[in-house]
Amino acid sequence: MYRRALSWLLRQTLKLDVTINRVYPTDWNPLYYTGGLTNFFLLVLVVSGILLFFYYVASLDGAYASVAYLTDAVPYGGLLRGIHRYAADAFIIAALLHLFRNWFTDRYLFSRDGPWISGMFLLILGGFIGVNGYQLVWDTRAQAITQIFVQMLRAIPLAGPPLAHLFLGGPGISDALLPRILFLHIGTASFLYLLLWWHYVRLRHPKIWPPATWVLTTLGLITLLAALPGTAPVAGVPAQPGVGVTSYPLDVFFLLPFWLTNWLPAGVVMGGLILLFLAGYVIPYLDRETEPAMGVRHAGVAQVIDGNCTGCELCYYDCPYDAIVMVPSPHPGVTKAAANRKLLAVVMDSRCVECGICVGACPFEALELPKFLEADLTRRIAQAVAAPASQTVTA
Amino acid sequence: MAEPKVVGFVCDWAVATEGLTDGDGRLSAHPSVRIVRVPCSGFMRPDWLEETLRAGADGAFVTGCPYGDCLNREGNYLMRDRVEQLARRLSRRRVEAGRLAMLAHGLHDRPAFLEDVATFLQRLAALPPAAPSRPARPAAPAGGPAPAASTRPAAPTGSVTPSEESP
Ligand code: SF4
Numbered sequence: 001m002y003r004r005a006l007s008w009l010l011r012q013t014l015k016l017d018v019t020i021n022r023v024y025p026t027d028w029n030p031l032y033y034t035g036g037l038t039n040f041f042l043l044v045l046v047v048s049g050i051l052l053f054f055y056y057v058a059s060l061d062g063a064y065a066s067v068a069y070l071t072d073a074v075p076y077g078g079l080l081r082g083i084h085r086y087a088a089d090a091f092i093i094a095a096l097l098h099l100f101r102n103w104f105t106d107r108y109l110f111s112r113d114g115p116w117i118s119g120m121f122l123l124i125l126g127g128f129i130g131v132n133g134y135q136l137v138w139d140t141r142a143q144a145i146t147q148i149f150v151q152m153l154r155a156i157p158l159a160g161p162p163l164a165h166l167f168l169g170g171p172g173i174s175d176a177l178l179p180r181i182l183f184l185h186i187g188t189a190s191f192l193y194l195l196l197w198w199h200y201v202r203l204r205h206p207k208i209w210p211p212a213t214w215v216l217t218t219l220g221l222i223t224l225l226a227a228l229p230g231t232a233p234v235a236g237v238p239a240q241p242g243v244g245v246t247s248y249p250l251d252v253f254f255l256l257p258f259w260l261t262n263w264l265p266a267g268v269v270m271g272g273l274i275l276l277f278l279a280g281y282v283i284p285y286l287d288r289e290t291e292p293a294m295g296v297r298h299a300g301v302a303q304v305i306d307g308n309c310t311g312c313e314l315c316y317y318d319c320p321y322d323a324i325v326m327v328p329s330p331h332p333g334v335t336k337a338a339a340n341r342k343l344l345a346v347v348m349d350s351r352c353v354e355c356g357i358c359v360g361a362c363p364f365e366a367l368e369l370p371k372f373l374e375a376d377l378t379r380r381i382a383q384a385v386a387a388p389a390s391q392t393v394t395a
Numbered sequence: 396m397a398e399p400k401v402v403g404f405v406c407d408w409a410v411a412t413e414g415l416t417d418g419d420g421r422l423s424a425h426p427s428v429r430i431v432r433v434p435c436s437g438f439m440r441p442d443w444l445e446e447t448l449r450a451g452a453d454g455a456f457v458t459g460c461p462y463g464d465c466l467n468r469e470g471n472y473l474m475r476d477r478v479e480q481l482a483r484r485l486s487r488r489r490v491e492a493g494r495l496a497m498l499a500h501g502l503h504d505r506p507a508f509l510e511d512v513a514t515f516l517q518r519l520a521a522l523p524p525a526a527p528s529r530p531a532r533p534a535a536p537a538g539g540p541a542p543a544a545s546t547r548p549a550a551p552t553g554s555v556t557p558s559e560e561s562p
């Protein structure tokens with residue numbers, strides 16, 4: 001089931017690409033830049049967030065007023081807020097697209113699990129930061145989601161109640177809360193960059209920046225949404241302690257779980273979320289047997305043929321996964337070209353995705369994929385060249 | 396006229412050739428084209444393309460995923476560069492650069508892929524029929540004694556053993 005569904009999704013994803021590529025030059029296909037776009041939105045969030053930070057007062061009495069002041073009295077304050085809000089939505093959309101695209105197109109296979117795992121962390125923390133952002137405003141919505149969130153936390157067995165206590169800074173909502181949320185919002189956001197390092201560490205030239213067209217288009221869209229009367233963020237109702245909140249405007253990208261608590265107990269929603277993310281972490285390790293059309297070749301981790309390597313570093317520059325390191329040569333090579341080498345290429349197994357790009361890069365025949373050797377290929381070439389001529393002539 | 400003999404190296408992740416080829420990898424639409432699947436377009440060592448031509452193919456092409464969408468991130472870009480370099484190198488040895496091509500087609504781009512192959516075949520057909528000088532490398536300097544007649548049917552086939560690398 002899972003496999004069939006995935007192959008189907010893969011086919012649909014790539015068909016979508018074919019369609020998009022008719023419209024744009026392939027280098028511009030926005031779906032090729034979901035990661036770069038996410039990174040770009042994160043930058044927009046950081047910059048606008050820093051500006052917002054200057055006006056924000058983290059106290060139960062001051063928070064709402066400070067946001068209202070920013071929105072109404074500060075020139076372009078409302079716009080800034082809107083940009084921060086819609087960039088956050090864009091961030092989650094792009095991140096989800098990035099996730100699903102890489103999932104459906106098999107880009108988590110072999111040793112690509114590091115980016116996948118770090119990506120899951122990035123997504124979870126990104127969502128968490130978003131929720132925090134809605135809490136910071138401290139209107140009725142913030143109050144409601146804080147209550148629900150605390151319920152969710154408490155529903156976790158054992159660890160829940162202390163976590164809730166820690167989150168609130170006490171047994172109930174007090175002035176200790178908003179500084180904590182502010183720290184969680186900004187501190188976690190800074191932590192994202194650490195995770196991004198993990199996300200990128202084995203990528204050579206990561207595509208962290210989308211083409212200018214898409215930077216400008218998305219920025220324009222975000223600004224437009226932030227500025228138009230219908231979509232610009234409006235001040236909610238200030239939170240009132242002790243008053244139960246029944247309805248509030250919903251941001252589907254961050255607050256969906258809170259919406260679900262309309263029908264489900266908070267504990268169930270929390271459990272569902274945890275299960276969902278655990279499942280996410282398992283994805284790269286699910287054994288996936290693909291249909292023959294997509295039969296995944298396991299060519300084996302690239303091997304350096306020590307005697308031939310001249311230390312020319314060409315493979316090191318071409319490996320897209322930074323899986324090759326050049327080490328000082330421990331002993332001279334065997335071939336004439338390799339006799340005076342200073343460096344030796346070494347493949348880091350944990351990073352190699354068995355693509356063979358380094359094989360194509362090496363002019364000295366010093367790299368091989370163990371399960372698809374040069375000899376295999378040359379035999380195939382010989383067959384290919386030998387056979388069809390006579391066939392076509394006689395046929 | 397028989398179609399030019401071509402070997403196409405197609406990345407596992409690029410255009411699906413199931414249904415387009417027979418059991419031996421011969422394209423049904425162009426039986427003179429044989430497809431060899433490789434793990435990534437970037438896997439192709441330019442030497443092997445050269446070898447393919449030397450062994451008697453009229454042309455060789457590599458197919459990767461659409462640019463920007465390489466499963467291995469950069470394989471197709473790298474290969475495009477390598478094919479260009481090789482073409483330049485070969486044209487200095489009076490082998491037409493047009494005998495090499497780099498194509499980029501995603502899994503479902505079959506029609507476009509076949510179109511490109513057809514175009515490539517036409518381009519080859521327009522070239523002088525037999526490659527001018529394709530001496531087996533150990534033999535002699537360029538301009539060796541290629542038979543005046545078409546070398547297509549027999550000449551190279553016997554001499555091609557899997558590997559005789561001598562850089
Ligand atoms: S096969 Fe070579 S190029 Fe590909 S990831 Fe492994 S070391 Fe890098």
Ligand code: SF4
Pocket residue numbers: 304308309310311312313314315316344345361362363364365366367
């Ligand atoms: S390209 Fe080949 S010869 Fe050069 S460093 Fe890499 S393995 Fe060694």
